[in-house]
Amino acid sequence: MKNKIFTLFVLLLSILCVSNIQAQSETTYQLPDVDAIRPSDDSITIDQLIEELPESASIDNPLLFLVNRDNLLEYDPYIPFVYSENGQPYHEAMAAPLAEMRAAAAEVGYYYNFISGYRSIAEQAFNYESRFNSYLYEGYSEADAQYMTDQYVAPSNSSEHTTGLAVDLLGAEFGYELYVSYQYEPSAQWLAENAHHYGFILRYLEGKTDITKINFEPWHFRYVGVEHAEFIHKHGLVLEEYIALIQERDNRQKLNQN
């Protein structure tokens, strides 16, 4: 009898342990190597960065949802939508911070056109095809057209816009066409320098295209929440690097526990 109770106890304990391990991280990502992380101040070590990570930084945080060429969407995620002044849907989580950021910009004379918010996988596929076809039409070979399309348009199930947490903003004075030269506009510079106070990061940085696999986009901002945006901005990171740091911290903690 005692033996049976003991067996039951062990069984129960092992079930608890397994469910505990599963609860630790439900999200798995394909991430850059920790050694590939490059903070803007290169005297800061990875250990220091990990030490400084906000406690709330978690791989499972839905605001840190990572979508890129290495982490594809299988389906359109559920998103509670709100709509921009020109009818573009986006995630309600960034409605208030976006309004606050635009109001602060307006106070210093900058106004923005809301170019693009949420895009479904099907809409992104259409965008990709259209851009590819327009290069073919201009006379480029299929290989060249694909290469050029890949520089700016994410393949259908790898667009961050499908999270609803990304927004393309252009200064009203600049219009509606996405040109990299937008980076020199004071309105672009104001956003690049201030967006983190409102929880947004400039997502595709110059000099990090080897990691993001998307060219520098001075108009594309991603909402991650203030605490994370402050850290990411302060250290000149991209989201892939930030999540790789979180994962490294978690891995080290697991090693310490064992």
Ligand SMILES: [Zn+2]
């Ligand atoms: Zn964008």
